[in-house]
Amino acid sequence: MSWQQIRKARWRVGLVVGAVAALLTAGMMTAVSAQAAAGCRVTYTVSAEWPGGFTANVDVTNLGAPVNGWKLAWTFPSGQRVTQAWNATVTPSEGRYTATNLSYNAAIATNAKASFGFNGSWSGSNTAPTSFALNGVECTGTLPPSPTVSPTTPPPPGNAMxxxxxxxxxxxxxxxxxxxxxxxxxxxxxxxxxxxxxxxxxxxxxxxxxxxxxxxxxxxxxxxxxxxxxxxxxxxxxxxxxxxxxxxxxxxxxxxxxxxxxxxxxxxxxxxxxxxxxxxxxxxxxxxxxxxxxxxxxxxxxxxxxxxxxxxxxxxxxxxxxxxxxxxxxxxxxxxxxxxxxxxxxxxxxxxxxxxxxxxxxxxxxxxxxxxxxxxxxxxxxxxxxxxxxxxxxxxxxxxxxxxxxxxxxxxxxxxxxxxxxxxxxxxxxxxxxxxxxxxxxxxxxxxxxxxxxxxxxxxxxxxxxxxxxxxxxxxxxxxxxxWTTRSSTASSDQVHVRRTGDITSRSLTLNLNGTTFRGLRQGSTELVAGTDYTVSGTTLTLTGTALTRLVGNRAYGVNATLEAHFSQGAPWQLSIVTYDPPTQATATGTTSSFAIPTQFRGDQLATMEATYADGSPAGPANWTPYKEFWSTFQPDYSANTILLKPEFFAEVNDGPVTLTFHFWSGTKITYRLTKSGTTVTGSPA
Incomplete structure (x- = not known):
């Protein structure tokens, strides 16, 4: 038989044990002590049931003042018994059960939860408790369901697909x-x-x-x-x-x-x-x-x-x-x-x-x-x-x-x-x-x-x-x-770079429509105007110089405006309008365990780094490529205005001169020379 035939032959309905939930919310009450709750909500769920036994989980949400030390009490309607518990100590007394916190879950902040579970036994029926009391205060009300969740029954055993x-x-x-x-x-x-x-x-x-x-x-x-x-x-x-x-x-x-x-x-x-x-x-x-x-x-x-x-x-x-x-x-x-x-x-x-x-x-x-x-x-x-x-x-x-x-x-x-x-x-x-x-x-x-x-x-x-x-x-x-259900459109970039000085001209991006149709461009809730702020020709989206001049404002370094391109389906595509100037670097002295290149990023961000010896061969780890691994060998620190070269980088660099080429997302490339001698490193812009 084929795999498909085997699966069909063994198709049968499986038993699904449904969960029983008692959902209870609190009204307005006054705390009677530091340990009491002004309100509480309990979710009681039977996650598994078999002849004579069951597993239950209890979630307790504190709706009132913070609680430090708790007891939750309830009575089983059908005479069930707790046989084993976890995350709480559960004790019976004349038909009523009390769950007491353990050392690690005694505190319940306002709107926070404590949870415990237990195995139990039953005969005749397994009716869920209808009331609970947290530190002597009754819990009443409802817990809203997940907005997108509906009860589901798994396919019958035998249909793995x-x-x-x-x-x-x-x-x-x-x-x-x-x-x-x-x-x-x-x-x-x-x-x-x-x-x-x-x-x-x-x-x-x-x-x-x-x-x-x-x-x-x-x-x-x-x-x-x-x-x-x-x-x-x-x-x-x-x-x-x-x-x-x-x-x-x-x-x-x-x-x-x-x-x-x-x-x-x-x-x-x-x-x-x-x-x-x-x-x-x-x-x-x-x-x-x-x-x-x-x-x-x-x-x-x-x-x-x-x-x-x-x-x-x-x-x-x-x-x-x-x-x-x-x-x-x-x-x-x-x-x-x-x-x-x-x-x-x-x-x-x-x-x-x-x-x-x-x-x-x-x-x-x-x-x-x-x-x-x-x-x-x-x-x-x-x-x-x-x-x-x-x-x-x-x-x-x-x-x-x-x-x-x-x-x-x-x-x-x-x-x-x-x-x-x-x-x-x-x-x-x-x-x-x-x-x-x-x-x-x-x-x-x-x-x-x-x-x-x-x-x-x-x-x-x-x-x-x-x-x-x-x-x-x-x-x-x-x-x-x-x-999960459809395609979204993207573009050749999610950044539009504009120099801080000089005339501002139009910029173009290529849209990857992925079967969708372009519907418009927005800044927040404001629709940009087709023909004035932008044009679309086939898969080319062009932002006009007039629109970019407005969007960059005072032309401060960094992201000055964020746009969203909307399409007939899928998620919108975000565009950042970035003002920049080519980054600059300065001389530095350090060691193989601590070396940082002073870098004024000026609105730009680092994409990657090349490292080569004088003969053009790759320097540093992964010597089959001049492009080093981001973060593990080098790392920009934008708040400190530096680019860090890690000890892992120098561990595989020979003594002598090394040329670094830094690539930035604006398209700018800058070159830096460093010299390693033992554990001493010096560097300067090329």
Whole structure:
């Protein structure tokens, strides 16, 4: 039978356990003590239910004065009992239960939440509690639903293509539970229900929760997972399911911490691997089919003869993963399981190796996964990769075509489990120019959608500010969101540079219409006038000298006006009107560990830097190209008016003269000469 026929033959309806929610809001009350709440709201959700048992999650929102120390009391209408709790101590007294905070979650600020969960038992019925009291104050009212969320039922087991399609688009909870050793170790805050609620409200249908287990389980032979860690993962999984997400969990940095040693110690690694997956599969056996398991993140191995042998090693682990999960029964018998290629690469040999594994498994509920971070020179800004050009486009199209042709065309779904740009990070501005980045984001969305690939954005805090629950760059999110359903237009640049002195003449840009129609140009709510302020001829947009003179105002250095080009569909294209003069530099003396070139940027911004020896050969790291890697070897500091040359740059520079050429986004190039002698460095403008 073909893969398509197998899937149709095994199509059947799965049992979906619905969540029960009691949503309660407070009226106006007076606090009776420092520990009392003037108002509160409780969300009670049953995330899983089975004969005689259930899992519940409770979110408590404090609507009044800040609370430091809390107790939440309730009575079960049907005589249920709490058998195990996490993130609170739950005690019974004459049929009434009280949850008391632990040391780390005692404080609840105004409009903030505390959350806990528990497993319970029931007989006859499992009716949700109808009232709660926080520190003796009754909680009453409603919690508004996510504006874009509607209840969904996962496709029946056996239709992996439809399940993966329903997961589009996806969002990744990066640098959180994958962080080492724990959730906040890499700078992100504790994950909250409010955070998940916000992401879901923005239109994301699935969430990837990468988890590193290495620091959270006991020794051989049982490798028992720490109860607190497992309960915390279950809590966030249950919150996510209750919000309507499809959820994907995995073994994450375990891949390079210990799984990579499998070729040299098959017994030990396999025992540990199967012990962890047996525990996880058992824990989540009866969870919704919207929970998805991914075997390993970015698998890699030491001690093999090369990728071909590593492919075989990965085949053994992926195969055992599927067998372990399926043996646990329940929903796991048909749960969607996700298998990666070696390194999650989309190179054809890696795809072919995984396709062979999937063929041998003969299991209809399998998906393939790859990762995609774009053409490397563009993704990190090295080797002159400053623009979204034909090289970047070809790498994208070829990668997605291979994934489609190897898997999707045969009825095997593909999840691009991570995608972004390697060096894009709000803490390191300027590595990837914003407009060029937007072109890439728009293109990834289009090419994935047209090839039926489900994408999961890797967000380690770069895109979403999790403390403020807002997108750090709303324009970036607007482009991402538009790409889920349509195309957006872009242009040859998102900057129009005007010299600070001299006559101001017209400037032209090329529009990349992507099937759209130009509709107009705006500054805020003001429409610019066609024919007077601008003209459009085919794909050429020209701003008149008269309009630019008005827009630059007093011609202060930097961005003096921001325009938006609007089209028949998709996100608008932002244009910055920039006043500049060619940057200037001054002499400097320093060391290989601390060297800064005084630079007056004068409204311009740095695009890249070349470094060459006297004979024209490349100087510094990556000596196959004169264009050095932005930020890791050099970095502009616009507030200090300097360009820093990093120790990593000088570590691979020979003694003697070196010529630096700085490229700026206005098109200006300036040359600087430096001389390295041991640890001493001197420099001056050419």
């Amino acid at each position: 439809e399940t993966v399609a329903a997961m589009q688009p996806g969002w990744g909870l990066g640098n959180t539970f994958d962080a080492i050793p724990d959730e906040t170790a890499w700078g992100n805050p504790l994950t909250t229900r409010a955070h998940l609620h916000y992401v879901r409200s923005q239109g994301y249908n699935s969430i990837r929760i990468p988890v590193t287990w290495s620091n959270h389980h006991g020794p051989a032979p049982t490798y028992t997972i720490d109860a607190a860690w497992l309960n915390r993962i279950r809590e966030v999984v249950d919150w996510s399911l209750a919000e309507g997400f499809y959820v994907m969990i995995n073994l994450h940095h375990d891949s390079w911490q210990w799984i990579n040693g499998y070729p040299g110690d098959r017994t030990t690694v396999m025992n540990r691997y199967t012990a962890l997956w047996t525990q996880l599969a058992t824990t989540f056996r009866d969870h919704s089919a919207k929970l998805v398991f991914e075997s390993i993140n970015e698998p890699q191995f030491t001690g093999t003869s090369g990728d071909a042998e590593s492919d075989q090693v990965l085949h053994e682990l992926n195969t055992e993963f599927v067998h372990v999960v399926r043996r646990t029964g329940g929903t796991n018998a048909t749960r969607l399981l996700v298998l990666p290629t070696l390194h999650t690469s989309s190179e054809q040999p890696r795809l072919d190796a995984l396709a062979d594994t999937i063929d041998q498994l003969d299991d209809p509920n399998i998906a393939a996964t790859v990762h995609f971070y774009g053409w490397w020179p563009f993704s990190v800004n090295i080797a002159g990769g400053t623009h979204y050009d034909a090289n970047v486009e070809k790498d994208l199209v070829d990668s997605f075509d291979r994934a489609h042709d190897t898997f999707v065309a045969r009825g095997i779904p593909v999840i691009v489990g991570e995608w972004a740009l390697l060096a894009y990070d709000y803490t390191r501005p300027g590595i990837i120019e914003r407009g060029e980045m937007l072109k890439y984001f728009e293109a990834v969305g289009h090419h994935a959608r047209t090839r039926k690939l489900t994408t999961m954005l890797w967000d380690a805090g770069t895109f979403l500010d999790r403390n403020e629950l807002r997108w750090r760059d709303p324009g970036v999110f607007a482009t991402l969101k538009a790409s």
